Amino acid sequence: ADPNNGTVPTPLTNYLDTQYFGEISIGSPAQMFNVVFDTGSANLWVPSQRCSPFSTACFTHNRYDSSQSHTHVENGTGFSINYASGTIRGFLSEDVVVVGGLPVVQVFAEATSLSAMPFIFAKFDGVLGMGYPNVAIDGITPVFDQIMSQHILKEEVFSIYYSRDPKQSPGGELLLGGTDPNYYTGNFNYLETREMGKWEVTMKGVAVGAEMMFCAEGCTAVIDTGSSYITGPASSVSMLMKTIGAQLDETGYKVNCDTVKMLPSVTFHLGGQDYSLTHEDYIIWQSQFEGDVCIVTFRGLDVPPPTGPIWILGANFIARYYTEFDRRNNRIGFAAAV
Numbered sequence: 001a002d003p004n005n006g007t008v009p010t011p012l013t014n015y016l017d018t019q020y021f022g023e024i025s026i027g028s029p030a031q032m033f034n035v036v037f038d039t040g041s042a043n044l045w046v047p048s049q050r051c052s053p054f055s056t057a058c059f060t061h062n063r064y065d066s067s068q069s070h071t072h073v074e075n076g077t078g079f080s081i082n083y084a085s086g087t088i089r090g091f092l093s094e095d096v097v098v099v100g101g102l103p104v105v106q107v108f109a110e111a112t113s114l115s116a117m118p119f120i121f122a123k124f125d126g127v128l129g130m131g132y133p134n135v136a137i138d139g140i141t142p143v144f145d146q147i148m149s150q151h152i153l154k155e156e157v158f159s160i161y162y163s164r165d166p167k168q169s170p171g172g173e174l175l176l177g178g179t180d181p182n183y184y185t186g187n188f189n190y191l192e193t194r195e196m197g198k199w200e201v202t203m204k205g206v207a208v209g210a211e212m213m214f215c216a217e218g219c220t221a222v223i224d225t226g227s228s229y230i231t232g233p234a235s236s237v238s239m240l241m242k243t244i245g246a247q248l249d250e251t252g253y254k255v256n257c258d259t260v261k262m263l264p265s266v267t268f269h270l271g272g273q274d275y276s277l278t279h280e281d282y283i284i285w286q287s288q289f290e291g292d293v294c295i296v297t298f299r300g301l302d303v304p305p306p307t308g309p310i311w312i313l314g315a316n317f318i319a320r321y322y323t324e325f326d327r328r329n330n331r332i333g334f335a336a337a338v
């Protein structure tokens with residue numbers, strides 16, 4: 001009998017509340033990789049042993065060596081993918097991928113070039129896209145779809161817990177097939193995905209304190225486990241930052257740590273429910289030798305139409321609201337994270 005009754009857990013590592021990743025293996029014998037389980041994309045890629053010698057980001061990460069795997073199947077089709085922060089180029093291969101102990105034969109990309117910025121900052125090796133098949137590059141069936149077709153999961157859902165305490169272990173959990181009561185309290189509130197095939201919902205407004213400031217006429221919110229922060233249209237975010245007295249410098253928005261306790265909550269109106277973040281949720285307090293630095297985990301990002309304008313709710317939102325991604329009913333559920 002299945003000890004996890006149709007659910008498959010993968011513990012995640014939390015790096016400074018900004019990067020969350022878990023371990024998978026590819027090939028026989030197993031080659032281990034740390035990957036972000038990313039609802040904002042739908043492809044699996046890891047750095048390749050054949051990485052170009054000029055790609056620094058490649059050589060500081062684990063690399064897949066097809067010549068060492070007897071289950072490797074040649075493919076060779078070209079591949080490239082763009083994220084809000086970075087580009088990957090490479091070629092396709094096929095091999096056995098093991099997620100949470102579950103093997104699937106999977107087409108994935110071997111990355112031969114990773115944009116140094118910002119992949120040199122990546123504490124993970126690659127990305128395992130948890131998005132819908134229709135956003136998958138090269139029409140590749142995503143890992144979760146391969147797992148669903150094995151009919152071993154109790155429910156066709158997956159859930160993500162991101163811890164807010166970098167000292168807590170595990171730093172998070174991906175659960176395939178269900179939700180984990182250890183990581184949430186209360187009931188789930190569900191929202192239908194806006195359009196088939198994307199983990200995005202309709203947002204009805206963004207309030208600062210009690211005042212509705214943005215998106216009053218409705219806008220799109222992407223629930224993205226692959227983003228560290230919350231992003232919104234640059235003009236809106238810059239107004240929001242001015243309201244809380246944040247200054248923009250080359251690494252992002254910062255506030256004077258003395259003002260943190262008085263900062264207003266920021267509330268996202270999603271599906272008839274209010275999801276508030278307090279300063280505890282959206283400020284990262286870093287003690288550095290020249291004094292404390294208080295980083296605001298919001299970024300301005302203008303996504304061009306037709307996809308944009310959008311808000312992206314990333315790790316700092318998910319850390320506060322335990323999230324269930326339901327492929328059976330095309331909906332997203334939120335519950336208060338522990």
Ligand SMILES: CCc1nc(N)nc(N)c1-c1ccc2c(c1)N(CCCOC)[C@H](c1ccccc1)CC2
Nearest residue numbers: 019020036040083084085086118121122226227228
């Ligand atoms: C996971 C792939 C991905 N997927 C989606 N949908 N959005 C984005 N933005 C990314 C992405 C690409 C590259 C990097 C990234 C994220 N990082 C954030 C991990 C977030 O882990 C949850 C790190 C980072 C460090 C410094 C400054 C910027 C970013 C490393 C670089």
